[in-house]
Amino acid sequence: MGYSGIHGARRQEIPGPQRRSGAASRPRQGWRLVLLLGLALTQRSGPAAPLPENLADFSLEALMDIEVTSVSKRPEKRTKAAAAIYVLTGEDIRRLGATSIPDALRVVPGLHVARIDANKWAITARGFNSRFANKLLVMLDGRSVYTPLFAGVYWEALETPLEDIERIEVIRGPGGTLWGANAVNGVINIITKPAAQTQGGLLSAGAGNEARAFGTLRYGGELGANGHYRVYGMYGNRDPGRGMTDTHDDWELTQTGFRADWEWKDRTRLTLQGDFYQGLAGQQVTLPVTPANATATLVDDTDISGGNLLMRWMRTLEGGSEYRFQAYFDHVNREGLVLHEDRDTVDLEFQHRFQCCEAHDVLWGVGYRRTSDNTDDNAWFRLDPASRTVHLYSGFLQDEIALHENLSLIVGSKFEHNDFSGFEYQPNLRAVWTPRPNQTLWAAVSRAVRSPARGEHDVRLRTLPAVNPGRPVIIRGDEDFDSENLLAYEAGYRWQGGTTVSVDVAAFYNRYDELRTFDPEVFTPTALGLPFDNRLEGETYGVEVAAQWQIRPGWRLEGSYSFLQMDLDLSEGSADTVSRGAEDASPHHQASVRSHMDLTPALELDIGVRYVGSLETPTGDPAMPAIAVASYTELDARLAWRVGAALEVYIAGWNLLDGHHEEFTPDFIRSQPTRVERSVHTGLSWRF
C-alpha cells in the first residue's frame, strides 16, 4: 500500500518561501518516518539534496529548519532509523550520469539490479530476483507501480524526469507493517520535488551510443498566492543490446505530466499530479508453436501506455496531530505478442497521526484499492476469467514509544484482506538505541507477506523452459495458491566519525515458508503442466555495509559491500526442478566504490566501480547444467562542466571496462536476454 505518500507529505515541509508576512510557523513535528517504520528520515534532506533556488526569500525560521548535514549527505535523523535504509538524492542521481531509474539504483547498497535487455530489468533486494521480482514494493509519489498481474514492476514504463526526483529511498527488509503486501524484501520510494522547487524553465537533453536520445522540457510557475505548478514533457530512446543477431529490444517512450502544490496558512496542503505516457518496448521471444515441439523466435514490439492522476490532502492541527488523505487513479495498458493487460486502479487511503500520553507517537490508517483488468488471450497467454476486479482492504496501527531518552520501541501491524488469500496480518517490533549521538543500534523482528498475484491464480502461460528440449510447459495459475510468508530478524549499527566518516552496517536472517513452486503436474506428449504451489521454504541471511568518507571539501568517497546466502528446501514430495534455483540466481557478493570530486568550482568528476558476483539460473531439466551469468566489474564515469549559473554540460560513460557483458537470464517468458554494451552519452542541462 502506498504509505510512502507520507514521505511526500514530509517533503512538503521543506520550508517554502514566506510571503512577506514572515509568519513561518511550520509544523515542527512533520510526518516523520520515525513514526512510520521507525525509519527516521527527515523533512529535510542533506546538502546534496536539491534545495530551492530562492532561499533568500525564505524566512529566518524556515532557514533555521533546514538540515545542512555537511558531510554525511544523509540527513542526520536517518542515522536513527530502525531499518536498513539508503537514500539516493537527486544530486546523487545527477552525478551518476544515469539516464534511467534502474541505472541510478545500481549504486544502492544491497540492491541487485540486472538488465535483461535494453528495456527490461530484474531488481530486488535480499534475493529472489526476476523480471517479475515480487518481493519488492516500488512506489512513485505514493502510487504503487507494481503490476497486480505478476506482482512485478514494468521498469520500462516507470519514468519520470530524473531532474524532478528529490530522492529515492530504498529500504531493505520488510516494510509490510506500513506498506502492506509485497513489501517483503524491500521498498523503493521514488519521491519527486514539490512544484515550488522546480520553478522556471529547464531544458535537459543528451545523446549517446546506447541512450540514443533523451530530453526533458519543464516549466514551473506560481498558481495564485498559495500554489506552484510545473509541467513537463520528456522523451527517451534506447539502442538495443547486443546479441548474436539483431536483438530488436529497442525502447522509446514519450511522457508528459504535471504537478501542482498548494499550501495555506492554516497548515493545509494539497497536491495534484498526473502523468501520461506512450511508448514501445521491443524484445525477441522464443515460443512454442504448432506443430508440437516446434519453436519460433518472434519479434515482439510491445506497445505500452498509461496515465495516472493523484490527489493528496494534508492538514496539521495545533498540537501536532495530522490528517492525510490520498486518492489516485492509474491506468496501464500493454499490448504485446504474449502479454496483454489493460488495467484501471483506484486507490484511497486515510491516515492520522497524533501524540499521546507523553511518550507515544501513534500512526494509524485505512485504505482501499480496487483494480480491474481486461486481457486478451492468444496462443500463449490466457487469463481465466479474462476480466477481473480485485478489492483490497487494509488498515494499520503503529505506536512509537519513547522508553527512555535514547531508547525507542516501535510496535505495529498491518491488517489486510485481499480476494486471493483472504485476511493477512503483518506485525513488526523494532527497537532503536542511540547510546551516543553518533552511534545507533537497531534491531527488528517482522512478519511480511507476499500475497498472490492475479496471474498466480488465473493464468495459463504456454512457454518454454530455460533450455529448450522441445517440450513446452504450461504455467498454470491455481486458486489454492497461497501467500508466501517471511519472518525476518534484522539488526544494524551506524556510526558517524566526526564530520568526515560514516559507516552503516545491517545484517539479516530471513525465514520464508510457503514460497512459490512449480510442481510438474501432467506429462502429456505435448506439454508439461506447471501449476503454482507453495512447497518451498528456507532461510536467507546476509550483511550489507555502506560507508562514506569526505576526504576534503569537494571530494567524497562512498563504498558498499553486500553478502547474501540463500538455503532453500522443497517440501517432501515436491518434484519442482526450478524454484530452488533462486539460491544462486542472486549474486552472493556485490561491491562498489564511488568517488565524487569537484576538480574546480566549475568542474566535477565522478568515477565509480561496481562488482556483481556470478549467477546461475536452473534450466528446469535436472540433466542440464544451470545457465551461468559470469561475475562482472564495471566502471562508470562522468565529467561535468558548469559553464555558468544556468548551464551545465557533461559527458558520461557507463560500463566502460568491457565492450559488452551479460547480467541476467529471464524466467517465465523466454525473452532473449541481450548483453549490456559500453555506453557513452553527452548532454546539457539549461535553466531559464
Next chain:
Amino acid sequence: MAFLNRAAGAVAGILLVAGTLPVAGARAGPDIQGSVEYRVKAAMLYNFTRFVRWPATMAAGNELVLCVLGENPFGDALEDLVGRPTGNRTLALRHLAGNGGMEGCGVLFIAASEQANVGNLLRQLGHRPVLTVSELEGFIEQGGIIRFILEDNKVRFRINLTAAEQAGLGISSKLLKLARDVDGAPRQGP
C-alpha cells in the same frame, strides 16, 4: 555502431586518464552553488540585514555593502543576493583579501581562514557600525556580533547584544528571539 563503440572506447580511455590526474593537482573548490550549509547561511545573512537598523550617521547611500573577508565559503550563493532590497537600500557585495578596504562595509563576514586575525580585526573596527558575522569559535567572546553555530545539523546563531549596541546597531526583537543565545555580557578587552 562499430564506429560509435570505438568512439565510446576512446572516451572511456580519456575519462580514465582524467580520473587519475586530479588527485595531485586539483583545488578543492566548493560546490559551485556552495554547499547547502553555506547556501542557507548566505540566505540568513541577507535576512539578518532586514532585522538590523544601522545608525543614521552611517554614510547615506543606496547600497548596503556586504563584505566577505578571507576565503569565501559561499560559492556563488552571495552573488545571488546582490541587488536584493533590504530596508530602503539594495545589497551589494565586496570580497576583501587583507584588512584593507573595509570602508563602507555594512556587514562584514569574517571567514574561517581569518582565525588568527580575528581579534586584531575586531579591535581595528572598534565601534564602527558594522555588523560582524563569523562562524569562528570565540567570535562572540572577542567582541563579534553574530556567530553562526550548527546544532542538530541546523544553522543557528548567537548574538552579542552589547557589541551590537556599542556599534550603534539596533537589532530587532524578532532576530533576538530566534537567536540561540543572546550575549549581553560586556565584552572582554578594550
